[in-house]
Amino acid sequence: MELYDPREHSGPSHERWMIVYADFVTLLFAVFVVLYTAAATNKGTAKQVSEAVIQALRGGTRNTISRSQVPRPVAPEKVSEAAAAGSRMLEKQTAVELVPSMEALSRRFQDEMANGQIDIHLEARGLVISLRQAAFFASGKADLNPDTYLIVDKLAGLINSLPNHVNLEGHTDAVPIRNSRFASNWDLSAARSIAMLDQLAARGHVDRSRVSIAGYADTVPVASNDDEKGRRHNRRVDIVILNQVLPQPVLKAGK
Numbered sequence: 001m002e003l004y005d006p007r008e009h010s011g012p013s014h015e016r017w018m019i020v021y022a023d024f025v026t027l028l029f030a031v032f033v034v035l036y037t038a039a040a041t042n043k044g045t046a047k048q049v050s051e052a053v054i055q056a057l058r059g060g061t062r063n064t065i066s067r068s069q070v071p072r073p074v075a076p077e078k079v080s081e082a083a084a085a086g087s088r089m090l091e092k093q094t095a096v097e098l099v100p101s102m103e104a105l106s107r108r109f110q111d112e113m114a115n116g117q118i119d120i121h122l123e124a125r126g127l128v129i130s131l132r133q134a135a136f137f138a139s140g141k142a143d144l145n146p147d148t149y150l151i152v153d154k155l156a157g158l159i160n161s162l163p164n165h166v167n168l169e170g171h172t173d174a175v176p177i178r179n180s181r182f183a184s185n186w187d188l189s190a191a192r193s194i195a196m197l198d199q200l201a202a203r204g205h206v207d208r209s210r211v212s213i214a215g216y217a218d219t220v221p222v223a224s225n226d227d228e229k230g231r232r233h234n235r236r237v238d239i240v241i242l243n244q245v246l247p248q249p250v251l252k253a254g255k
Contacts, residue, residue, distance in 0.1 A: 098127040098241065101162065105129065108154060118151070126164065126242040129155065130222075131196070133172075133235035140177055142191035144199050152196075155239060156204020166211045167240040168193040173231035174218040190215025192237050 105120050105127075112118040117135035121128055133139075136148045144152070159166055170189030182188040193213040200206040223230035 098122060098243065101158065101241065102127055105158065109151070112151065117148075123240075126240055126244075129239040129241070131237045131239065132232070133192075133237070134232060136237065137192055137195075140179055140182070140188070142182075142188060142195045144195050149199070149203060152199045153203055156200045156206050159200065159206050159239075159241070160204065162241060165242045165244045166206075167238070167242060168196050168211060168213045169220075169238040169240060170196075170213075170215045171220055171222075171234055171236050171238065172218050173234045174221070174225035175231065185217035186215055188215075189217050196237050196239070 099122070102120055102122055106113065109118050109120070112135075113120065115135075117132050119130040119132070121130075131148075131151075136145055137143070138145070170191070170193040172185040172189050177185050177188055182191065190213070193215055197206075197208065197211055197213055200211070201208050218225065218234065221230070221234045222236075223233040225231050225234060
């Protein structure tokens with residue numbers, strides 16, 4: 001007696017394509033998820049997506065990730081706009097905070113400003129007090145003129161009354177210098193900054209730790225170096241009251 005084998009009498013299967021199609025959809029899903037993850041910046045979301053990919057490739061249950069969970073990348077123009085707005089806000093804040101100091105200095109040094117010894121103005125980084133070389137230093141030298149000591153004392157009082165960090169920046173004109181003490185304008189500009197710091201610390205008791213010094217030679221002119229008037233403006237030491245409040249020291253218990 002011959003047994004009936006259903007496999008011999010059954011027709012061809014039309015459902016095998018579904019297996020191939022399911023594998024294809026799973027792989028396609030994995031590809032898109034990986035690409036989506038590459039655009040995201042949140043590490044926690046990336047880990048979640050990675051786990052979802054692994055489960056999908058193993059044939060497990062898919063984990064869904066809502067659109068709200070993935071941070072959208074910010075367009076470059078948006079970043080630039082935000083940075084510019086922040087910069088404008090900082091400049092406005094600087095001007096508001098230091099305007100009273102500038103007004104007080106302008107009243108206190110009105111004669112010196114009228115004589116061209118001092119120039120006071122606001123910049124984005126802070127309050128700039130320019131001390132002209134002709135009044136404070138002899139030509140080609142870094143020794144402070146004793147006649148300006150009272151001015152230095154007043155400036156020290158201003159610095160001590162504010163919590164801001166201070167820059168002392170020496171500048172020269174573009175005429176080369178070479179003498180027995182200074183080989184270049186770089187040396188001269190730095191030496192004048194140091195001399196100003198020494199006077200502020202010795203006479204005005206300004207804390208040296210809150211002051212930075214720099215020498216820029218002729219690289220940051222405020223006027224043309226083609227005529228004597230412009231060169232006279234370029235020879236200066238700038239005292240910059242930065243819009244940067246020094247951190248308060250942490251007091252330890254028992255002290």
